[in-house]
Structure formats: structure tokens, C-alpha cells
Amino acid sequence: MSLLEIRNLDVRHGLLQAVRGVDLSVEKGETIALVGANGAGKTTLLRAIAGAHLPAGGNVRFGGTDITLVPSHSRVGLGIALVPEGRRLFSQMTVEENLILARSAGRKGPWTLDRVFEAFPNLVPRRKAKAGNLSGGEQQATAIGRALMTNPEILLLDEVSLGLSPLAVDRVYASLDTLIHGGTTIVLVEQDLRRAMRVADRIVCMLEGKIVLEGKRGEITREQVSEAYFGLGIAKGRLSA
Amino acid sequence: MSQDPTVRVERWTLQSRISILAAAIILAILATGPFFFGNNAIDKLTTLFIYVILAVTWNALAGYGGLVSVGQQAFFGLGAYAAVRLADAGLNVYVSLVLAAVIIAAVSLPISSFMLRLRGGEFAIGMWVVAELCHLLVNLDSLVQGETGTSLIALNAYDADTRHALNYWVALGSMTAILVILFVLLRSRIGSAIQAIRDNEEAAASLGVRVMGTKRIIYVFAAFGAALAGALWLSTAITFQPKTYFGVQWTAYMIFMVLVGGLGTFEGAILGALIFFLIETWFGGSGVWYLIGLGATALVFSLFVPRGIWGWLERRFGLGLLPLGYRILGVPSATRMQTPDDGGIGAAPSVGTP
Numbered sequence: 403m404s405l406l407e408i409r410n411l412d413v414r415h416g417l418l419q420a421v422r423g424v425d426l427s428v429e430k431g432e433t434i435a436l437v438g439a440n441g442a443g444k445t446t447l448l449r450a451i452a453g454a455h456l457p458a459g460g461n462v463r464f465g466g467t468d469i470t471l472v473p474s475h476s477r478v479g480l481g482i483a484l485v486p487e488g489r490r491l492f493s494q495m496t497v498e499e500n501l502i503l504a505r506s507a508g509r510k511g512p513w514t515l516d517r518v519f520e521a522f523p524n525l526v527p528r529r530k531a532k533a534g535n536l537s538g539g540e541q542q543a544t545a546i547g548r549a550l551m552t553n554p555e556i557l558l559l560d561e562v563s564l565g566l567s568p569l570a571v572d573r574v575y576a577s578l579d580t581l582i583h584g585g586t587t588i589v590l591v592e593q594d595l596r597r598a599m600r601v602a603d604r605i606v607c608m609l610e611g612k613i614v615l616e617g618k619r620g621e622i623t624r625e626q627v628s629e630a631y632f633g634l635g636i637a638k639g640r641l642s643a
Numbered sequence: 644m645s646q647d648p649t650v651r652v653e654r655w656t657l658q659s660r661i662s663i664l665a666a667a668i669i670l671a672i673l674a675t676g677p678f679f680f681g682n683n684a685i686d687k688l689t690t691l692f693i694y695v696i697l698a699v700t701w702n703a704l705a706g707y708g709g710l711v712s713v714g715q716q717a718f719f720g721l722g723a724y725a726a727v728r729l730a731d732a733g734l735n736v737y738v739s740l741v742l743a744a745v746i747i748a749a750v751s752l753p754i755s756s757f758m759l760r761l762r763g764g765e766f767a768i769g770m771w772v773v774a775e776l777c778h779l780l781v782n783l784d785s786l787v788q789g790e791t792g793t794s795l796i797a798l799n800a801y802d803a804d805t806r807h808a809l810n811y812w813v814a815l816g817s818m819t820a821i822l823v824i825l826f827v828l829l830r831s832r833i834g835s836a837i838q839a840i841r842d843n844e845e846a847a848a849s850l851g852v853r854v855m856g857t858k859r860i861i862y863v864f865a866a867f868g869a870a871l872a873g874a875l876w877l878s879t880a881i882t883f884q885p886k887t888y889f890g891v892q893w894t895a896y897m898i899f900m901v902l903v904g905g906l907g908t909f910e911g912a913i914l915g916a917l918i919f920f921l922i923e924t925w926f927g928g929s930g931v932w933y934l935i936g937l938g939a940t941a942l943v944f945s946l947f948v949p950r951g952i953w954g955w956l957e958r959r960f961g962l963g964l965l966p967l968g969y970r971i972l973g974v975p976s977a978t979r980m981q982t983p984d985d986g987g988i989g990a991a992p993s994v995g996t997p
Contacts, residue, residue: 474851
């Protein structure tokens, strides 16, 4: 049984249907990268998994139970942690305080303050610094650390590299590697195809709300993903949407 | 949060115990007011209690919830209107006042479901639109006779002295109830949740805070307070003219009291109401210059003392009269969970006032 199973999911923003009939399963320990152009529905799909956006149709099963209509605040307690786009920290609180706050989710597990600082060593000297005064990369690390502090079964990462310098992105990904090899289940949205293909076990490419290409790393080529990304395959009639 | 054995979390301090006791004594003394004061003094104090209700509930909404509304006069006016209607239907006049506030709180629930989808400035202006709409709708009622208005005739049942005393007691009781409810609310999980939402809605949501439900609680509470204040005001003014009750000046007063007293501090709103009351008593007769003075003072405070008089005192002297927040004691750091900062609305500290 998969950890997360999405069946025929429809998500709407009013009249706009952002996710159309998506099926996706995530196995425990797997890292999945959602790629696709702007407006393809990646973030909406992620937010639907986190419960921030309730779907119009279809269902989401997590660990065997149907959570389609479970509100987002209860999903954190079930073990679904979303790192929202744009980091979203409590800027007046310190790094440590931001991390400690996540304990309020009330989930016991292996993640403690010390382990987070182990995974993100660049945060150690910034422990007492206000989150608002950190660099973008440090803020991203804090946001991921805060999500880990809820001891999630699955970690949802939205656009981790957005607005960061290439160097900062390298650092964030270096620490993500630790998590990926440590067996954390991750679904990440990434614009940068090269990075996505390097870290993920499986690539899921979305276009106009649908999954148009899905494959294990090494089984699909960058060219195939690029074609799906821009919908070129459809024009040539090679991909069935 | 007390998993770490080296950290001790404290809520009640000696200072806060004394403050609560002092507040209880002051309220008890005030309760005997009508036996000693003349009608004029009683009326003045009644006005002060209403101001405290207005300031404290607006502060709950804007200072703690980050929901800045310039349309609270909607509920102020509706509260008075509902009281007129209930009294006209034959209900006891003082029961009408309280019941009116309860009804308007219920009315605010469906309003909240679409208003709370708005954020920041849109919410503020949206609330003003709601207030104007309520004003127009109330004008349609033939009992109100448009802008001519009507009076709370049922108050005739009481002679003047009894009426003044009853107004005073009902206002004092209402104020005490509002203060106690808010105190309990802010000390609870909801208090921490609403401040987390104020500081960063998405971050709060990603930690498992129920965003919409929490905002709704604080919104309905603020509506209840404004409606109660409106109904109480009606009992002292007797006449109900829609224009005076649905005027934006009510919200302007609330903003003034909270900004000067201390946005996002429990004690500050009360202090602000007291200051506003004194300014009005001393300078209220000087017409336009009084209003200009109010505006200028609010401006100066928002620019230079953004956390108001209480916020400044709290920071300067480490005051904390009411035990709303948490103090973290001992290792690893002796610092408190949050540090007051001079950000404006929305940049205030999280977790609670110390």
C-alpha cells in the first residue's frame, strides 16, 4: 500500500480548474519532483495534499485512510507537513523559537532541535538570530527545519529554490540530500529541471492541470521531460494527455 | 513546550497577581458608584465603560487578530437598532440591550464567512462598505423613519435616577464581562493561534493552526462588543438616528484609543479609552480643533510610538500586569519567548504578551 494515494483529483480556483483528474501514488521513502511550467497546477496539487485547498472532486488517501475532506490544521497532526512557497517564517522570532513552535503539532518522532541543527549546520551560528534577519537560504533551511520538527510522514516542499542565489540553492539541496538518503518521504515542486532530475527518484511532469509524463530517474531523458513541460509532445501527437 | 527539563514556563507573576486583585477591587468599588455619585458623574462613567468596550474589542480584532476594520460601526449601529426593535416588540428594555448584542453577534457570523476572505486593506474597506450597507438597510425600516430616527421610548418605564443607575450597572457589567471573556480567550490556545495568524497566516497554517475558525471567533467577539456598545450607547442617548450610529467616527475613536494606548496590548486599550475619555471631557467643546487634535495625536503615535503608551512602558520597565503570555525561565536562554518590537500592525510579537 502506498503512503499517499491520489485518485482522480480535481481542484478548482473558482471557475479555473487548476488540477484535472490527477492520479498519483507516493511510496514511503520516495522522493518525487513535480515539474511543469507556471500555471501547470503543481502548487495547487501540493496545497491540495496539505489540505490548504480542498478539492472539488476525487479523493486523497493517506496511510490507508481517506483524508479528502480533512481540514489542513488536522493534517499536520496526521504527519503531512507543507513548507509553503516564500518560506513564511515568524520574522520577529528567532530561528530556535520558530523551530520550537512546530512542537505544538504534538507529533513525537526522531526530529529534535539538535537533529535539525545537525541537518542544517549553517543554522547553528544563527540559532538566536531573528528569522527576519536571515538570508534567503537560511530562511529556507529554517522553514524546512520547522516542518521537520512536526515529525512528518511526508514532507511537501513548494519551490524551495525560488528567490535564492545559486549558492544558497546548492546549500539547501545539499541538506535535502541528507533527508532524502535518510529515508524521508518528499514531494517537491521545482522549476529547475536539472536539480529536480538529480535529487528525485521519480519525476512527475504536469501541464495544464494534468500529469503528462511520469517516470523513474534514469528511465526518462531530459528531452522527454522538456517536451512534456512545454506540451510539444501533444502537438506532435506522441503523448496522450 | 516544557519537554526540556531546564526550561520553566511561568504564566502568573507576583506583579500580575497583584494587578488582577487590584482590578477586582476597582471594579467592586465602581459597582457601588450609583450610591455615591451624582447623575452627571454616573453618565460620564457609563460613557467611559462603553469606550473601554469599544477599544478592547477593536484591539482584539486589529491588535491581536491583525484584522484592521474601519467598519465596526456596522455592528455598533445594528446593536442599537436591534435593541430598538426588541424593545418595540415589548421586551424589557435592559434585556433588549444584551439580547440585541447576542443577535448581532449571530448576524456577524454569516458576514464573516465572506469578509474574512479579504485581507489587509481590502478587509478594512470592505467592512466600511458593509457598514454603509447596514445603514441604508436600517433606514428602510418604517419604525426608524429614515434619518429622522426614533427613540427608545420604553425607557420611560423607569424614573430618571433609576435609569441612570441601571445604565451604569449594565454598562459596568458588560465591560467586565467583555474584559473577562477576552482575557480567557487570549490566554487559551485560541489566543496563541490568533497571534500566530496575525504574524504570518501561512506559517501558522503550516503548523496546524486552524486559520479560518480562529479568525471567525475573534471577528464575532469584536462584533458582539461593538453591538453591545451600540446598544448601551442607545440607553444613554435614548434617541436613535441612523446617521449618528453608523458614522465612521466610531471606528476613528476606536483606532485613536488603541493606537495611543497600545496596539496589541490588553492593558493599552483600556488606558487608551481612559485617555480618550479625558481628552473628550476637557477639549470636547472646542469643536473642529478637538477633532484636528485627535487626528494629529493619532498620527504622531503611529509614526513615533507605534506600540502606544503601554507598549512603550512595557518595554521600558518590563511591565506585565496581566498574565496573558508565557515567560520562559532558566537555561538555555533567560530571554522571554518574544521580544516586543516596533513594527506596525502585523509585525507585533507572537505567542502572547508577557
